[in-house]
Amino acid sequence: MPKIVELSLFEYELSNGFNWTDRDQEAIAKLEKIVGDRLFSFEFHNGKREIRAKQYVGVFRLGQRKVEVLPKMYRFPESAKQEAVRNLLYMLEYTNQLNVKQYSLASLYQQNLDWFEILTKLFATNLLEEWQRGAFRNYQSMSDTLPVLKGTWNLTEQLRRPERKHLFAVIFDEFTADNQLNRVLRYVVERLYQLTRNFHNRQMLHELQQWMEEVTLLPRVNAEDLRLIPITRLNQRFEPLLNLARLFLENESLQLSSGNFQTFAFALDMNKLFEEFVISFIDRHRHEILPNHLQNCELLPQSQHETKYLATTEGQDVFQLKPDLVMRQKSSFPLIMDTKYKRLKEGDHKLGVSQADFYQMYAYAQRYKCPNVLLIYPQVVGMSELKAKFEIERGTITAATIDLCGDLSKQSERDKLVERLRGLFADSQGV
Structure with a gap:
């Protein structure tokens, strides 16, 4: 079997020394069509065709080449990969997308698995444990x-x-046990068995195939099918596994073409994960983070039930506004928060906040009659905390960074994040 050529990149990093072929480019185009977004861009460097990663982290297989993309926040230290994987797992767990038992993390780090194989191992390990306790x-x-x-x-x-x-x-x-919940889980087991290249993962998945023989193997399952499965107290212990199954199903993109050229993508949109984590963290720690006069506010992720538009045409609303988090107090909106998974610039009086992002925040402030808008960015390793306050008519827009590079599984690091957010919310209110 030909040796797999592996490449690790950080978001927006350019590969070096890989002369990517037309066939590679066609394979990436297929993956992008399935994912529905750009995964890489192609550039010529020193006479060779190279790829530059985008905002998706994950694992991408192109025939005998494998590309692993890691978050840009962890680009500099030698331990970057382990720190990135550890915090990605924590962020996914915090947003209720999977369940990670702390005792299993050390072995995961030592095995030098890629991001896809780590999640496969978590899925197989947890499903085996639950199935041995008793199938639903x-x-x-x-x-x-x-x-x-x-x-x-x-x-x-x-x-x-x-x-x-x-x-x-x-x-x-x-x-x-032959019910829809178990049929979804068995389908994911079969798909992962085909895709994994790790011996121990394959061994566990094969054991699961034997355990689940009484469950019907469906020809096709997609992420939408999971919404039809009601979660009750009887099957609640399988909910983290269904959340992880959803991650796999949303990324299902195996393509086989002539010559058995295999392409596969498991991609996570860091824009979305960063937004979901920040909102979940604020919601869970609201009593520690929010100033007294905001404690009674309703927190509306994605402006739930308070959607506004910039204009109307022929009696129809157009140009929808959708802030990441709207704080509502009766009929007023004292604060709006938005996240941007972008890198700010030290030394720039605007901190590198893009004009388009600022216009968007200004529209939020005006349309919601909101005096304070808080714009949160991730802090990159080696960068100090950044913050800038922009005065606008009847209010302010504050742009600032938060540090997610520390070990978020430690209470001390979470306490630092609580303190940083508390300071930002208080300062944005002029408290």
């Missing part, structure tokens, strides 16, 4: 033809098949 079972309506009456006699079906006078067409309830 519930009553499912079944139709069958039996030599005895069981459940309800299906007379309509019986009359359609008069030649089966000695058999009964029946409908009955059966307490079974």
